[in-house]
Amino acid sequence: MKSDAYLVSKYNVPGPRYTSYPTVPYWEGDSFSVSSWKESLKKGLSLPNDKGGLTISGKRPSISLYIHLPFCENMCTFCGCTKRITKNHLVEKPYIQALLKELRMYTxxxxxxPLIQQLHLGGGTPTFFSAENLEDLLIGIFEIADMAEEVEFSFEGHPNNTTREHLKMFNRNGFTRVCYGVQDYNETVQKAINRIQPFENVECATLEARSTGFTSVGHDIIFGLPFQTQEDVINTVKKTIKLMPDRIAFYSYAHVPWIKGNGQRGYSEEHLPSPEQKRLQYEIGKKMLLKAGYVEIGMDHFALKSDALYKAQQAGNIHRNFMGYTSSKTDVMIGLGLSAISDSWYGFAQNVKTLKEYYELLRNDTLPVMRGHILNEEDLVIRKHILNLMCNFETSWENKNQFFPELSYVLAQLKELEGDDLIVIKSQKLLVTEKGKAYVRNVCMPFDLRLQRKKPQTKLFSMTI
Known part of the structure; x- marks a missing residue:
């Protein structure tokens, strides 16, 4: 049996997180246009022009809506998201009006x-916005769109500034899930990542959410942060278990300063745990969570058996997209706001990343799209395999539409992972073992034909471990 240290040294390589396939660096921008994106959107919704915007059955398809709220009062140096640091809250209303105009354009x-089944507010810091302004945004959305019969509405909250007014407002507008960014409770680590946040704030925000009607409260915690030790992770997980959030995202810090600029250069490489230390941090944290009653859901995610995410996995309905793991799926996700990514299943489109460009394009009645990709037939097959692995830890090629010509080449590459007991390959099926779940990104990479054909010459991705 191979040791954990051996496996870490062997498989700790740069690799995608697979919130999409193809991954963003491999999008074919030359063949993409706003018009081709619009056509892929209609195709994803099964909206042929001669049907008046309805499916053949006459029913409106449900969509997911992601809204990116980029403003933060302080820079968290671990963060890789598109954000704008400001203490000027006069930016709120103009941005909301721009979001609503973008939604009207998609309508x-x-x-x-549109019939909205999933709605998620991310950031940035969504709770940078006042409860009053956020409610104006939600009211504006449902003056343009309708709410599906069964919905999954959620938002990302900062424990330091999510107020009871925020929670009450969201809950009366159909929100039942909130995810709080916790990261780590050690003060030295918090200072390094510029996220000072005592346990009492997280406890208060968690209890307030439950008392105002939220049925799913999630916590994000990170391992591999600067100055973080094994003891820090144990302490953070212990405190997390004390509050028993319904879901936990326990994921690896992605150190990519060559992509994200100076924000991640506030500390040096020597302040980061080694790959072996990171793996140990993850394994001990995972062991504690499993012992406390959590179940591993996909990559880096855990949920209680009472949570909808666990139930979705058991039913085979779990999905993964740019919003992470979700307990329900729509074929189309529309992203609004700076850098937001939309997904029609047949294509991706990402918005511009500066406020100036975003506002200017909307003023000119132009979708604020900066780049994208239209999937070909091969992409669609590979995308399904990678989704199967990321969501269900298995995939198969029993049906003709699951087969692709390079499969024998992919299986040959996977033999080494099978030899290390990370996967089991059967005649027409691949299963990820319990040990292999921590290496699922590495399992996906041989299927990633675009990555295999054109290995990056410079750093594009964070390390897999």
Whole structure:
């Protein structure tokens, strides 16, 4: 049996997180246009022009809506998201009006009022916005769109500034899930990542959410942070278990200063745990969570058996997209706001990343899209395999539409992972072992034909471990 240290040294390589396939660096921008994106959106919604914007059955398809709220009062140096640091809250209302205009533009493309099944507010810091302004945003959305019969509405909250007014407002507008960014409770680590946040704040925010009607409270915690030790992770997980959030994202810090600029250069490489230390941090944290009653859901995610995410996994309905793991799936996700990514299943489109460009394009009645990718037939097959692995830890090629010509090449590459007991390959099926779950990104990479054909010459991705 191979040791953990051996496996870490062997498989700790740069690799994608697979919130999409193809991954963003491999999007074919030359063949992408706003018009091709619009056509892929109609295709994803099964909206042929001669049907008046309806499916053949006459029913409106449900969509997911992701809204990116980029403003933060302080820079958290671990963060890789698109954000704008400001203490000027006068930016709130103009941004909300821009979001609503963008949604109206998509409504014009679709040809009818969208039916929203999933709605997620991310950032940045969504709770930078006042409860009053956020409610104006939600009211504005449902003047343009309709709410599906069964919905999954959620937002990302900062424990330091999520107020009872925020929670009450969200809950009366259909929100039942909140995710709080916790990261780590050690003060030295918090200072390094510029996220000072005592346990009492997280405890208060968690209890307030439950008392105002939220049925799913999630915590994000990170291992591999600067100055973080094994004892820090144990302490953070112990405190997390004390509050028993319904879901936990326990994920590896992605150190990519060559992509994210100076924000991640506030500390040096020598302040980061080694790959072996990171793996140990993860394994001990995972062991504690499993012992406390959590179940591993996909990559880096854990949930209680009472949570909808666990139930979705058991039913085979769990999905993964740019919003992470979700307990329900729509074929189309529309992203609004700076850097937001939309997904029609047949194509991706990402918005511009500066406020100036975003506002200017909307003023000119132009979708604020900066780049994208239209998937070809091969992409669609590979995308399904990678989704199967990321969501269900298995995939198969029993059906003709699951087969692709390079499969024998991919299976040959996977033999080494099988030899290390990370996967089991059967005649027409691949299963990820319990040990292999921590290496699922490495399992996906041989399937990633675009990555295999064109290995990056410079750093594009964070390390897999």
């Amino acid at each position: 014009g493309i679709i040809g009818h009022r």
